[in-house]
Amino acid sequence: MSAPAPLVVVGDALLDHDLCGRAERLAPDAPVPVVSEARRTSRPGGAALAATLAAADGRPVTLVTALGDDAASESLVRLLADRVRLVRLPLAGALSSKTRVLAEGTPLLRLDDGEGRAREATDEARRAVAEAGAVLVADYGRGTAEVLREALASAAARVPVVWDPHPRGEPPVPGVRLVTPSASEARAFVGGEAPADASALRTAARDADALVRAWKAASVAVTLGGRGALLSHGETPLLVPCPVTAEGDACGAGDRFAAAAAGLLADGELIETAVRGAVHAATRYVAEGGVRSVATDTVTVPAVPATADGDPTDDALRTAARVRAAGGTVVAAGGCFDLLHAGHVALLQAARRTGDCLVVCVNSDASVRRRKGRGRPLVPVADRIRVLRALECVDAVAVFDEDTPERLLTELRPHIWAKGGDYALERLPEAPLVESWGGQVVLFPYLDGRSTTGIAEKAALSPRPTNLTPERGRR
Structure with a gap:
């Protein structure tokens, strides 16, 4: 960078x-x-x-x-x-x-x-x-x-x-x-x-x-x-x-x-x-x-603009620290975000409205592969980061390599950890961690019928278009 x-x-x-x-x-x-x-x-x-x-x-x-x-x-x-x-x-x-x-x-x-x-x-x-x-x-x-x-x-x-x-x-x-x-x-x-x-x-x-x-x-x-x-x-x-x-x-x-x-x-x-x-x-x-x-009596953390070439996690940590120092509310949301779809966007927009910044915690390629199996992710992490950053509701993106984001959450310490409504609190291993520093887990309604797996399966079953234009150079 x-x-x-x-x-x-x-x-x-x-x-x-x-x-x-x-x-x-x-x-x-x-x-x-x-x-x-x-x-x-x-x-x-x-x-x-x-x-x-x-x-x-x-x-x-x-x-x-x-x-x-x-x-x-x-x-x-x-x-x-x-x-x-x-x-x-x-x-x-x-x-x-x-x-x-x-x-x-x-x-x-x-x-x-x-x-x-x-x-x-x-x-x-x-x-x-x-x-x-x-x-x-x-x-x-x-x-x-x-x-x-x-x-x-x-x-x-x-x-x-x-x-x-x-x-x-x-x-x-x-x-x-x-x-x-x-x-x-x-x-x-x-x-x-x-x-x-x-x-x-x-x-x-x-x-x-x-x-x-x-x-x-x-x-x-x-x-x-x-x-x-x-x-x-x-x-x-x-x-x-x-x-x-x-x-x-x-x-x-x-x-x-x-x-x-x-x-x-x-x-x-x-x-x-x-x-x-x-x-x-x-x-x-x-x-x-x-x-x-x-102001002279306010703790300030330098803000470095996020770029596609920089370390996204460092930028996310700086963003969270700056918002926290100014008395704002830090919101975090997590997931693979492989083939970003309308359900993802609805969740992120709703999460951003609850606070002063939204940090998206995204699984690394290795983490997605362990969770979803061979052939996943369909989109590499660099491209997933770029697409997420393009959303106006997203302030920063952080990457974690583990199966769950506890280590990253410990560094971010968000006030709100946002998840889609298809999760139940007892299934979230990170809930006790977030609550340990006074944070709160918040569930948001999830759009039915939207999933990366479903989109990928539908795309795989779709017939390929026939190229009716003869290839040049062939006799």
Whole structure:
């Protein structure tokens, strides 16, 4: 498996704080909630958040941003230590910071401080952009993209550049590979009133088409929150839906989307593939707790994207650990999944809806052979993994070589172990193990009449088609 390609992030860094507590009463002197037992967390924001999320994907990241000598800048530098390489521009004024006040996870108020702006470009910053293999511009309207505009225009002519715009920022330079506004941002850039819900998709498509032409961009992906993203090259758009419904704190989801898309383009993926991967990454980010994963008091586990060439079990263990650390629910399901059929898909879709990630535990070829006999599996494990990973409801796949998955489950420690309803609890040797760490075995209805054995037998008995075309070269 090749290592993730390096990425240069150019943009305006912020310092973010959350004050999280409980609100059980109103103040006596005003009808406002009283937040008690507040706990403060700090994290990178703006371009610094985008760079941190890109680095969490396992790729080397250089962040080009404006920082000063103020307390907020110094705090941010400490937060970024050992995560990204910093190339600093001089900052005029104090670094911008924002503080959210939340009660039981619901935002009540936001306080903004600092209006610092990038003062000028430096030779080191220009060189970092000139040598980049791919660039993400996280433009929060505080001057970094503006002072480096000439360097960014040159980069867009030779390497993938993803531009995450802000209404207060500069328009993208011509020739960028992908621009990633939200639906409300796209509407503001085009100019117009917010659409009714029934016409939101049509409005987003028109806005994306207009922005491709106005910005001379290769493509525009308008993010639609829980509906996914709409990708346009200036013609009929492509809707990329979210794989599952994810509820949670969406703060930073746009940065997660842009960072994932830029990273995948840096790795050589096509725009459509990059946008699909970015939708999945943003959905998973929200489901796993959002910005809690990068707060200073939160345990974080680097996320490495799953690829067909990597070790799937390592990726599955990282995914489970990351979801667990963020307070999410890990769901696991197991089986041979030889000739994936509708019964398998129904089970996996139902299992994914019960938690925040789904890890599929699949028998190795040797394990299937011992259980099913000679001639099985019909599909080798590498292909079974690839097919399972293509399902939108599957977050990761792990392989076990034993007859039953107890050893793998001990490492994954899922909260829920999902099985089809054709099993009885007393027939599951792994049930006591799952329950030993507080997990639960859950049975789901199984679609009748679907089985790999039945499909294989039917295929074997089907008559072979007669080739009516004479073979060339025969006399």
